Amino acid sequence: MLELKNYNNFILKDISFVLEEKENLLILGENGAGKSTLAKVLSNLIDSSNLFFRKQNIKELDSFKRAKLINYIPSRFEVFDDYLTVFEFLKLSCIEEKNNKEIKSIISLLKFEDLKDSYCSNLSSGEQQLLQLASAILHDAQITIFDELTANLDLNRLKEVFGILNSNFLKQKIIITHNLDFAYALKDFKVLFLEKGNLKFFDSHDKFFTQENLNKYYNESVKLINSHLVLDL
Numbered sequence: 422m423l424e425l426k427n428y429n430n431f432i433l434k435d436i437s438f439v440l441e442e443k444e445n446l447l448i449l450g451e452n453g454a455g456k457s458t459l460a461k462v463l464s465n466l467i468d469s470s471n472l473f474f475r476k477q478n479i480k481e482l483d484s485f486k487r488a489k490l491i492n493y494i495p496s497r498f499e500v501f502d503d504y505l506t507v508f509e510f511l512k513l514s515c516i517e518e519k520n521n522k523e524i525k526s527i528i529s530l531l532k533f534e535d536l537k538d539s540y541c542s543n544l545s546s547g548e549q550q551l552l553q554l555a556s557a558i559l560h561d562a563q564i565t566i567f568d569e570l571t572a573n574l575d576l577n578r579l580k581e582v583f584g585i586l587n588s589n590f591l592k593q594k595i596i597i598t599h600n601l602d603f604a605y606a607l608k609d610f611k612v613l614f615l616e617k618g619n620l621k622f623f624d625s626h627d628k629f630f631t632q633e634n635l636n637k638y639y640n641e642s643v644k645l646i647n648s649h650l651v652l653d654l
């Protein structure tokens with residue numbers, strides 16, 4: 422159980438919610454609403470005393486336990502070494518010993534065989550996102566937070582990533598996305614909607630994706646037609 426209690430900073434306003442064990446979460450909201458800031462609070466990259474896992478203050482955990490517990494995957498991929506290869510990067514992603522066979526199986530899951538010896542810095546933006554997903558699977562944290570993981574993926578890749586996120590490759594997932602179709606398809610996820618740093622909605626997927634709520638949160642520009650979302654431009 423992950424709990425944030427009355428968290429405030431200059432962006433987020435008195436945010437409280439509880440994510441039960443095994444629940445996954447979508448964080449939605451417009452540009453600048455505070456989604457990435459919330460993700461950084463939840464992963465303790467922004468220090469706070471308001472975050473608890475199974476009632477224990479996360480601040481009290483040592484860095485290894487925190488790394489096992491929560492992994493934040495940022496929207497922008499950065500490597501410290503221009504000559505680090507994909508395989509080497511994935512090996513470094515394992516915080517507990519994993520053999521090369523396990524790493525190779527994740528490489529084939531993401532169809533990365535032809536790229537395994539490429540330098541990470543040379544990958545396309547979509548390939549970098551897939552590499553971050555592979556890294557997250559190997560890291561195998563209790564909770565993985567993806568900040569706009571799918572922004573640069575083509576449709577086939579998006580479908581593959583959907584399959585992975587909609588299955589049990591990862592334990593608990595928190596996903597920030599602007600892709601409403603993608604969010605709508607992740608039916609088992611709870612939804613948290615932020616507006617100007619305020620938590621406006623935190624409840625089930627079913628309760629969020631009603632025409633009434635879409636009108637309210639997206640200024641009547643999204644229509645729910647025959648179980649599909651249509652953007653009314």
Ligand SMILES: Nc1ncnc2c1ncn2[C@@H]1O[C@H](COP(=O)(O)OP(=O)(O)OP(=O)(O)O)[C@@H](O)[C@H]1O
Nearest residue numbers: 432450451452453454455456457458459597599615
């Ligand atoms: N370190 C900082 N210093 C000052 N302002 C910041 C800082 N980090 C974020 N902000 C501001 O806080 C607001 C929320 O930023 P945040 O990145 O959390 O939004 P977001 O919901 O993730 O947006 P987007 O969907 O555009 O990625 C923005 O207006 C941003 O400019």
